[in-house]
Amino acid sequence: MTRLGVAAVLTTAATLGITATPAFAACGSKCDGKNPASYTYLDTSVGGPGATVLCQTDAKRPSVSGKVYKKLANPNLGENSAYVELRYSPTCRTAWARTNAYQWTVYVVSYNANGSYRTQAEQVTNSTVKWSAMVNDAGMKAKACLVVPVSEPDLCTDLY
Structure with missing residues (x-):
C-alpha cells in the first residue's frame, strides 16, 4: 500500500471514530496501569488494516514450572475458595x-530482568x-x- 493509501485509510478510520492503541512487543511502559478489559491493540496479523482487540482476549495462565495460581489455605478467614492467579x-x-x-485487594508486581x-x-x-491493572x-x-x-x-504466585 502506498503512503497515500495508508493516509486515506487512517483518515477514514479517524472520521469513523475508530481508534486503537498499538501494543505488540513495543507496548513497553505504555501498558503499565491500563485495564486489560478495556485497553486495546491493533491486530494486523489478520492482514488488511487490522482489528482492535482487547489485551485480555488472548490472556492465559502461563504454563511454567512455578506456581502462577494459588488458593488460600486458611478456611478460617471465610474465603476458603479464594484464589489469586497471574x-x-x-x-x-x-x-x-x-x-x-472481591472484598480483598489484588495487585501485580513487576520486576526488571535483573530481579530488581x-x-x-x-x-x-x-x-x-x-x-x-x-x-x-x-x-x-x-x-x-x-x-x-x-x-x-x-x-x-511465583514469578513468571
Whole structure:
C-alpha cells in the first residue's frame, strides 16, 4: 500500500471514530496501569488494516514450572475458595493479577530482568471477579498477589 493509501485509510478510520492503541512487543511502559478489559491493540496479523482487540482476549495462565495460581489455605478467614492467579497476554506482552475474593485487594508486581523491583499495579473491579491493572512483561518478570486480612501474609504466585 502506498503512503497515500495508508493516509486515506487512517483518515477514514479517524472520521469513523475508530481508534486503537498499538501494543505488540513495543507496548513497553505504555501498558503499565491500563485495564486489560478495556485497553486495546491493533491486530494486523489478520492482514488488511487490522482489528482492535482487547489485551485480555488472548490472556492465559502461563504454563511454567512455578506456581502462577494459588488458593488460600486458611478456611478460617471465610474465603476458603479464594484464589489469586497471574494472567498473561502474549500479544500485548503484559501481565496482571486476578482473584475471586472481591472484598480483598489484588495487585501485580513487576520486576526488571535483573530481579530488581520495577513497579506494581493495583486492582480494577467488577462485581464477581477482581483483577489488577496491567504491567509490561516484555523481558521482565511478574507475580500476582492477594492482600489477605488479619495477620496472614499476602498470598502471591511465583514469578513468571
